[in-house]
Amino acid sequence: MAGGRQYWLMKSEPDVFSIDDLARLPNRTTSWDGVRNYQARNFMRAMQPGDQVLFYHSNANPPSVVGIAEVVKTAYPDATQFNPQDPHYDPGSRPEQPRWDVVDVRFVHKFETPLSLDVLRGQPRLKGMELLRKGSRLSVQPVRATEWDQVTRLGRGRAH
DNA sequence: GCCAACGTTGGC
DNA sequence: GCCAACGTTGGC
Numbered sequence: 001m002a003g004g005r006q007y008w009l010m011k012s013e014p015d016v017f018s019i020d021d022l023a024r025l026p027n028r029t030t031s032w033d034g035v036r037n038y039q040a041r042n043f044m045r046a047m048q049p050g051d052q053v054l055f056y057h058s059n060a061n062p063p064s065v066v067g068i069a070e071v072v073k074t075a076y077p078d079a080t081q082f083n084p085q086d087p088h089y090d091p092g093s094r095p096e097q098p099r100w101d102v103v104d105v106r107f108v109h110k111f112e113t114p115l116s117l118d119v120l121r122g123q124p125r126l127k128g129m130e131l132l133r134k135g136s137r138l139s140v141q142p143v144r145a146t147e148w149d150q151v152t153r154l155g156r157g158r159a160h
Numbered sequence: 161g162c163c164a165a166c167g168t169t170g171g172c
Numbered sequence: 173g174c175c176a177a178c179g180t181t182g183g184c
Binding site for chain 3: 011013058059062063117135136137139
Binding site: 037038039134135136137 | 164165166167
């Protein structure tokens with residue numbers, strides 16, 4: 001499949017797993033487990049190494065895009081779905097045909113200033129962004145190139 | 161802690 | 173296949 005890199009946004013609760021946690025890991029890389037939504041899973045299955053990811057802190061104060069990560073490995077089965085001890089255990093998923101996947105994601109950069117929802121909502125160019133849609137709960141979502149450019153520019157602290 | 165917006169489940 | 177009930181997400 002040809003085509004350039006794609007852009008995504010992934011949500012995490014910083015109390016559970018923050019961008020600082022990611023930056024502290026060996027290789028600054030983690031497998032993004034626990035996704036239990038089919039739409040989000042399908043987006044992860046579409047991810048390719050090199051794809052760029054906005055790291056978003058949900059249930060945070062304030063909720064914010066806090067930095068950038070990148071995809072380093074395509075989707076493969078999420079081991080937590082088969083572990084009865086794990087909160088994300090899915091008794092309905094068969095090992096012969098796993099229901100849930102992870103991708104591997106590596107830390108790239110943390111913004112000097114987090115970009116809060118308020119700040120992002122103030123940007124006309126981000127009008128159609130999935131994250132800003134009322135009632136949007138998708139934990140993995142695509143980001144348009146124009147949105148990516150705008151958000152990362154803001155993250156560098158320019159163009160206010 | 162509240163609750164709106166969603167997604168899933170299961171009875172029918 | 174409909175839809176009510178239920179569980180979850182996530183901003184506020």
